[in-house]
Amino acid sequence: MARVISVFLPTWPTDRLRRRVDSAPSAERPLITAGRIGNRRLVIAADAGALALGLHVGMPVSKAQALAPGLLIEAANPKGDAESLERLALWVVERVSPMVAVDPPDGLVIDSTGADHLHGGEAEMIDALLGRLLMSGVTARIAIADTWGAAHALARFAADPTYLADPGQTDAALAPLPLDALRLPPAVVSGLHDLGFSAIGDFLGQPRGPLTRRFGPELWRRLDQAFGDAAEPIVPLRPEGLIEVRRTFFEPIGAAETIARYIGKLVAALCAALEERGLGARRLDLMCHRVDNRTQAVRVGLAVPQRDPARLTRLLCDKIETIAPGFGIEIMTLAATLAEPLGATQVSSLDATGPDLSGLIDVLANRVGPRGIYRMAPVASDVPERSARRVAPLAEDTGAGWPDHWPRPSRLLRTPEPIETLALLPDHPPNWIAWRGIRHRIRRADGPERIFGEWWARDAEMIAVRDYFRIENEAGERYWIFRAxxxxxAATGSHRWFLHGVFG
Known part of the structure; x- marks a missing residue:
């Protein structure tokens, strides 16, 4: 089943101005953009601060200035807003799905069918997208549903700030929403209100003929699009200079073997184009355009730049089971949406090189998602939980090393867990500990190892210290504990005890 994400940017024009590096308006003062409609100078957009003061789009600028002293006013720039929205869409293409289009004037639409597993699920996917936008200074509301029309309506009238409609439950999700959610002309909405219609659910079961004669076909077209009874294709945005190959079929194809054969032909043509430019693909997007005007998208990523036809074909063919050809595929396009320089290399049997793990990493990452494949790298920090971080499997060595002046446990807990214990202060190890409801009597202990807080990272760690001990219980199990x-x-810590790691 298709799944579509709608991203609503309610204050996009003012957010864009706030994000300017050279001349961003003051964040402490409310901001609006103003433009002329006829002979009147009206508010075209307003930020959250202006809206909180009672300002709204369409208000005369003179009235807005009277209501909000110190109001910042910028000239409206619809062309600049549209161009920035396209750049934002291309940014989303790289991080979420290859099927992204602009939904002007204040939104994006994303076909996320089959992409959620790469992000840990739909909820995690839209939460991560929302977090990235908020960190970039962009206010957003995001909804995911079965259709573009449903997601568009839910993002604007139900998301707070996100909304996830269950698959197959479009009717229940849309029924309570107002008529404005259907993207109808204002005159049609006003006429429907005069007839007593107030919510989308009021149309369920209504005869079409009388309403069509009065309001035209647009009403039912929008309803059918929202409920999935009429197609509303998403034409993805593609960056300039994209390396792309295309195949059009005289007769639509649908068999897995046929799809695999033409994938191989597309990959060969793409690799030839990449070689001409001295590039290797880091990400491939395969688009399968069906005869019913729907598009199936497949994305694969690579750990290092590649243009080996056999490897790329194998990765794409592993995804054929996710392609639903429907009544047939009439066009297939393959694009290298992310490419990096890849020069020719001379290989000698005398060179002592290690095994090439990139192929294995590519297979695993495209099955479980790129975030599921990583390695740990050391960080220059004495604080244990900050001394390691996740990096890409084939990332270059930073040169940092692991602390070796004291032994470290093979398993470090994500966060230290509190324990009950009895010990003499200030330097003696405990006689026993109780962790997760189990009491352990200590037979051996070594320590303390004192670790100071990083005062340059947090003011609260200016004089904070921890005293770590390695302990061993009666069964020979060894743990890493510390006293705060x-x-x-008392200013150096709470003097409570915690268990932080387990030795193998």
Missing amino acids: GDGED
């Missing part, structure tokens, strides 16, 4: 504080001065 030096055991004398």
Whole structure:
């Protein structure tokens, strides 16, 4: 089943102005954009601060200035807003799905069918997208549903700030929404209100003939699009200079073997184009345009630049089971949406090179998602939970090393867990600990190892310390525990005990 994400940007024009590097307006003062409609100078867009003061789109600028002293006013620039929205869409293409289009004037639409597993699920996918937008200074509301029309309506009238409609439950999700959610002309909405219609659910079961004669076909076209009874194709935005190959079929294809054969032909043509430019693909997007005006998209990523036809064909063919050809595929396009320089290399049997793991990494990453494949790299920090970070499997060595002056546990807990214990202050190890409801009597202990807080990272760590001990219980199990504080001065820590790791 198709799944579509709608991203609503309610204050996009003012957010775009706030994000300017050279001349961004003051963040403390409310901001509007103004433009002329006829002879009147009206508010075209307003930020959250202006809206909170009672300003709204369409208000005369003179009235807005009277209501909000100190109001910042910028000239409206619809062309600049549209160009920036396209750039934002291309940014989303790289991070979420290859099927992204602009939904002017204040939104994006994303066909996320089959892409959620690469992000940990639909909820995690839209939460991550929302977080990235908020960190970039862009206010957004996001909804995901079965159709473009449904997601568009839910993003604007139900998301707070996200909304996830269950698959197959479009009717229930749309029924309580107002008529404005259907993208109808204002005159049609006003006429429907005069007839007593107030919500989308009021149309369910109504005869079409009388309403069509009065309001035209647009009403039912929008309803059918929202409920999935009429197609509303998403034409994806493609960046300039994209390396892309295309195949059009005289007769639509649908068999997996046929799809695989033409994938191989497209890959060969794409690799030839990449070689001419001295590039290798880091991401491939395969678009299968069906005869029913729907598009199936497949995306694969690579750990290092590649233009080996056999490897790329194998990765794409592994995804054929996710393609639903429907009544047939009439056009297939393959694009290298992310490419990097890849020069020719001379290989010698005398060179002592390690095994090439990129092929295995590519297969695993495209099955479980790129975030599921990583390795740990050291970070220059004495604080244990900050001394390692996740990096790409084939990332270059940074040169940092692991602390070797004291042994470290093979398993470090994500966060230290509190334990109950009895110990003499300030420097003695505990006689016993109780962790997760189990009491352990200590037979051996080594320590303390004192670790100071990083005062340059957080003011709260200016004088904070931890005293770590390696302990061993009666069964020979070894743990890494610490006391928060030096055991004398309460300002250095709470003097509570925690278990932080387990030795193998």
